[in-house]
Amino acid sequence: MSAVRDDPEQATTPAAGTAARPVRAPRDEDASPRLVGRRLRWIALAAPMAFFLLLEAVHYHLEHSPWWSPEFAQAWHLAVAIAVCVGIGIFSWLMLRHIDRAEGAIVMQNRDLLLADTVTAATHGQPDAQGVADAAARVLADVPGIGCVRLRLNPREGDPALEAVAGRSPDLAGTTIPALDRPLAEGDRAVGRIEVWASDHDLPGEHIGPATESALSLQVAGAARLKADFADLYRRRDEGHAFYAILLAISRQSGTLPTLTDLATHARDLLDADAAAVVVTVAAANTVRFDSTAEVPQACSDGSTLLGVGLPDHIDEVTGQRVNPIGCLHWGAYAEHGVTSPRGNVGTLRVGRRDERPFTERDRSFLATMAGLASIALTSAKVREQERQREVLNERTRIAREMHDSMAQVLGAMHLRLRMLETFPSVTGDADTAEQVSALAETADEAYRDVREVILGLRDSDKADLTLEENLEAYTAKFAAQSGIVTEFRNETGGPVQLSPRTEVHLIRVVQEALTNVRKHARATRATVTITGTDATTVTIADDGQGFHAPTDVPTTDGYGLFTMSDRLSLLHGTLRLESYPGIGTKVIASVPEPPSRTPRS
Template sequence: MAFAIALEIVRYVLEHRGYWTPSTLGNWHLATVLLVILGIVVFSLTMFWLIDRAERQVIRQNRDLATANAVAAAIQGQSTVSSIVDGSLAALVGTGGTAQARIRLFQPADLPEEDATAHTVVAPGLAASTDNPSVDVPLTHGPTTVGRLSVWYDEETYLGDRVGTTALSSLTTQIACAIQLAEAVGDLNRRKIEGHALYDILLRVSNQEPTTAVLDTVARHAVTLLRADGAAITVFPDIARSVRFEAGPDAPTLEPNGSAVVARGAARQTWSHTAARQGDGATGPVCQIEVGRSDAGPFTERDCGFLSTLASLIGIALTGAQMRELSRQRAILSERTRIAREMHDSLAQVLGAVHLRLRALGATFANLPKDQVGAEVDSLAEVCAESYRDVRETILGLRDSQQHADRSLEDNLRAYLMKYSSQSGIAATLVNEVGHEVSLSPRAEVHLIRVVQEALTNVRKHAAASSVTVSVSGTDASTTFEIEDDGVGFDHTSTVGAQDGYGLFTMRDRAALLGGTVDIDSVLGRGTRIMVTVPERPFAPRVLGGVR
């Protein structure tokens, strides 16, 4: 319309100024037609160019939207960084018109680019390339850069057919955000799994499980949680000599320098990346834990931090094992001392007395009447029988502690009282006033059984009793054992230094080891009651899977 109006104005001006005459009318008509044709051509070309440009913009926008939707669909629902990266690259190659796409991840964030983990996807039929990418942009969300995106286009790809700058910026932000979210979720899951592993190890340590089993559990968790191919725990020589390792196929390997090694997984010779941390005990370093990978990359600071925690738990476990072994050795020495004193107070003295009396009898045998010799022989036989009962009682106590360690405290006491009654002829009864089966710590049970045995031995030797009752009672803070007989009683204030003084002494000594007390209530002619109290609540034994 503008062209037609301009043409009419020109014609009007030419006609009124005399340029348009009948002689030149044909020429001017021809010029007008040519101008009209030229205007139509110019107008058509301009419109075609504008339409083509608009069409290309629409196609690019559609491609950008399709690429964005494909990347979003590939990312949605993915929970790991690797799946997000691989899905994003496949979407870029499949819908973005790219020949190759690569993402290099910086994990951790301060990792140099040359050490970054690279994920690459190449279009079918093409060879991978690492040189001169068409586009190389950072994957940034906020202030954090998690990696770089490199894209290669085919040489024949028109610039306008490539993913636009705005769309590419949006895609990189979207991918970076998804990677950060997956890393956060993965970190939370890892912390949860690490917490379960630490709880498992601490539970085994607190339950005083065998040292070899605890160390093997730590090595197994180290391999699993640190994605290692192998782990080795080295117990230093001084500690290895003071800790008891259980025999069996999982027993540690003893090195020439005296150290003990618990290994799991691949051998050290196959490791290309390693990390090691020392565990400390009460007196300094006690162990070292080392993990290794063949080709999964170096260990991060986060991995080394968790490894330090495992090393600390190993130090705690070994310290506890040292204390248990020291306590066991002390218990052995204490039991040896007790047996030696009992042998000295009973069997040794009896054998010495019998020896002297037999020597005297041999020297005067020819001059003594037969009835006097017979009386002396009967007396010696009674002394030997008494010594025999003492020895049998000692053996009974030792055998019960070894053969019936799997029984409850109450079962052990009932079995001992039954044998005691059959051997001594004294009716022995156990009364449980707690209301449920009594269970104490293993250390307390051993000492209390020994105290009861000492008290019953004194009843047999000196009380002249026909019956004895062992009662068990308790509160929320303590447990009390009472041994009461119907014998002749004694003056307990004057027993120190008497023949059986060691029995009362060892009872008080064992109770003191548990933080408890021994009280004696006895009057001549009224029997004796011994009360042993320890500061432990008589809890009921736990039942797991039907096994106590």
């Protein structure tokens, strides 16, 4: 079927059932072209008058000349008649030629409008820009005289270019120069190009005019806007689902590790990234419990905790330890946002792409919202850990009270009765019996001291309302009073020390275990507990006792409590080192990667 018709009246009216063409409303002079324009009217009026006045001027000049005669007058009248006929003929030819051109322009415009209506009708309802390009190319290829049409569209910045080819001679595309090559634009923005190859000597521009190009451009831009609107709608829906899922997991207390891992998964999927991770700082990681299933978070060599998806293993070639891969590998595009809490920075949410597609402002805004949810998750986990620690302290206090009211008093009474039994004549008269009673009294006294020390550790050494320094000072003072060993606490960090509650509890337990070893095994007269460090925190428990040959590695069994201390420090990504030699005393050195805080306790 032909998309061009010669009936001007019918060409200007859209076919029945055809959707309205989304083009700019034309102005009056554009919508109703006239056969006789304003300039032609002035020419039609002025030219005959000018010709008549010219003849009259010549006639007047000749009549008053000396060589005017009746014979010359007759010849003059004949010349004037011939000149008038020739002038009328030339004037009529010029007027008809101009009218014919105007009529041809109107016919071409009507053809263009009809083709624009046909293109609009064919492309109406197409789901995307590719469908618009294919439908428009098929319609344009049906125009007589056109052998091949190629549309190259770039409907939206950042989207891949689209191409559609149609026609009776598709082999012409790419092998010959197109007869028509024009850009398609919507306003000031180019949306593609149209290339046409003619199958005969007709010029494609006679059939494809500005109206068709405008209609095609508007349809392409409209399809791009529709696609963008739907994509934005779907993305808002997916983002809302992600926010709801993370908030639901936080409210249900599903566990810190699975919640943050799901958060990283949503960030990776919705931002079309290859990897995402939540990197939790050392201080923040020590305040929460990553309670989950068998999965454990990945620890990096800098002490941070990594919870991510899509990350490869990355090992430091120098230290041989695992490091944070999202910060070490080369990413084509990279974005991050800090995870902050009222107490300061607690981590970073990071995403990366291996290709070079940049992250948009919309992507970064979504990343900021997810970082806020990560902060809520970590704060909630910290509150739960503080509540758990409070319950542990209450339970320790209850156990200490029970031990004091029952076991300690029983052991104390037993020790006193055994000492009294040693004075009985029936005991003093038998050397073996006296030795056994004395040994039992010593054992009861040792058990009583152990119970008192346990009560001290359970009740008085880790009060939540005291700082680490205050807790250690109080414990060392009571330890010295009970054991008779001069014990001193020193802070050599240059300022007040405030670690995370979880770290403080574990360090207090390490100090208690080490001092218990001093009392039981060192035979020391003096002990010191010293805190040092700037980037990390180190607690050293030293004594002047008898010493021993320290093992190279920490024992895997609980000899002298070393394994227990090492296990506590491993939970904090810390280390335990033992220095001792016979006759020079012993040093237990516990280090954690968390630096001493310089901010006052709130």
